[in-house]
């Protein structure tokens with residue numbers, strides 16, 4: 001299981017659902033029944049003993065799914081309380097509400113009702129899915145604040161929250177959310193489980209998604225043939241979006257995993273010589289600055305580059321006399337030396353930045369970029385790039401930029417601003433946040449419930465994914481925007497998403513240098529830039545997972561062999577489709 005799980009935007013999802021319904025082979029009502037059945041099935045799987053459930057049904061089709069969940073849990077002998085709205089929903093949700101009414105009543109979806117009565121074992125959040133069109137206000141705002149809020153004892157009001165499609169008020173395209181309880185950091189939520197339909201959406205994987213959603217299960221609701229047939233369907237969409245090492249369950253037996261890992265553990269027998277596995281050149285900085293580049297170089301060797309050479313200036317060369325002995329050393333004082341070194345065409349991957357110094361990086365990059373070797377640009381090299389438009393213009397499609405948010409903001413300040421801003425850019429065709437007075441009211445409601453307003457946008461907000469894609473298109477290189485969630489984007493719009501929220505100890509000094517070395521090593525081995533960056537991200541996080549807390553960056557390179565062995569094993573097991581019946 002490596003990657004290859006397609007991620008769909010909500011617009012793509014809606015188009016696929018529409019195509020399915022237009023075909024006449026499936027109705028919206030059937031899709032809703034399947035969606036509700038999937039959620040009820042997941043609840044029963046986790047809590048097999050029938051208990052008490054409160055189902056919160058909103059005004060649209062997400063609410064329709066909720067009425068199905070209520071009916072099916074009731075059938076399984078749960079004691080179900082439904083809170084719903086007194087509106088006229090669409091025909092499918094209306095029919096599901098009617099079917100529930102034959103079984104039980106509907107109390108008003110108010111904060112007072114939610115607070116009253118016996119506490120439930122499970123709360124089902126079917127208030128809003130993809131259809132939120134404006135800031136919640138009044139009673140709906142109150143109830144959202146209550147659903148996601150905590151009492152004075154710090155405990156969530158709604159323990160064991162199961163979200164239908166997404167936690168309500170959450171943007172599935174950006175991973176942004178209107179409000180969060182304060183005090184426990186932003187990465188905290190009462191949702192134990194989110195059941196999404198057909199495919200993960202970007203927001204489930206980036207931004208606050210991984211934390212807000214809790215465990216994510218992607219349920220099969222029978223849309224596969226339309227997903228695959230959809231114009232520019234699976235495998236044909238030029239700007240394919242995929243999840244790397246999806247940490248969620250997809251219940252349709254879809255084969256997730258691409259043959260990339262076949263090549264990871266093995267070296268090509270067609271080129272048995274060490275040069276067949278590439279030669280990575282890691283440019284190091286001056287005296288007392290060599291540690292970062294040494295981490296990169298050691299990693300490049302461990303990931304399987306046939307040779308790795310560390311190249312500091314002459315006066316720092318003696319510092320690199322220690323381990324590992326397998327590492328070669330060569331003094332490179334400036335652009336002229338580097339041009340000379342690159343006359344050896346076997347040097348096929350370069351790594352610039354870690355501890356390299358900004359001026360030295362600028363000088364060396366100016367010499368190296370015209371040679372068009374596969375190149376990683378990190379740390380000081382990114383700062384040098386941000387100072388010099390000519391260097392930016394010299395980037396090419398075999399370059400991989402690995403900025404964290406600070407470096408990204410230096411390189412692409414306008415995109416970083418858009419990402420941070422509360423309002424989506426006009427070009428994304430979304431309406432803006434609307435009336436400031438209503439926003440203030442919403443904010444006040446949140447404060448009343450000890451919730452703080454994080455941000456609010458209507459429809460998909462400008463996300464980390466949008467920003468990375470735009471940056472890659474602009475500079476013509478792969479951009480890997482790192483953090484707890486990593487987005488890797490190629491100039492053609494293809495992108496990969498990875499979430500490492502489970503390994504916060506990876507945020508340690510030097511971890512980025514290791515990542516840069518890993519990608520350089522994979523580039524040396526012949527992986528394409530997008531693949532090298534994706535695999536590097538995956539292996540990087542896996543090494544941290546394997547080690548656990550207490551990790552320092554020096555530990556990472558030597559953990560790589562165990563991760564490579566593990567990935568090979570999981571690849572062979574994932575070639576057997578894990579088909580599960582649709583429940």
Ligand SMILES: NC(=O)C1=CN([C@@H]2O[C@H](COP(=O)(O)OP(=O)(O)OC[C@H]3O[C@@H](n4cnc5c(N)ncnc54)[C@H](OP(=O)(O)O)[C@@H]3O)[C@@H](O)[C@H]2O)[C@@H](O)CC1
Nearest residue numbers: 031032059060061062128129130131132133134135136165
């Ligand atoms: N399509 C399919 O086939 C399938 C879809 N499925 C499910 O449908 C979900 C999408 O359904 P959806 O499009 O009806 O959107 P949803 O999230 O329920 O909300 C829309 C309602 O909320 C209202 N509303 C909005 N903002 C508001 C506010 N601030 N305050 C108050 N009201 C507000 C809005 O009102 P309006 O803007 O129209 O006035 C409208 O009434 C999707 O997530 C999945 O769960 C599954 O069954 C599988 C098959």
Ligand SMILES: Nc1ncnc2c1ncn2[C@@H]1O[C@H](COP(=O)(O)OP(=O)(O)O)[C@@H](O)[C@H]1O
Nearest residue numbers: 404482483484500504506507509510511512513
């Ligand atoms: N909270 C986090 N959880 C998991 N991984 C993280 C987190 N924050 C950062 N990372 C990862 O750790 C690495 C840090 O890289 P970087 O910021 O360049 O650090 P340094 O410059 O100290 O090497 C990146 O790969 C990033 O994706």
Ligand SMILES: [K+]
Nearest residue numbers: 125128164166
């Ligand atoms: K929901």
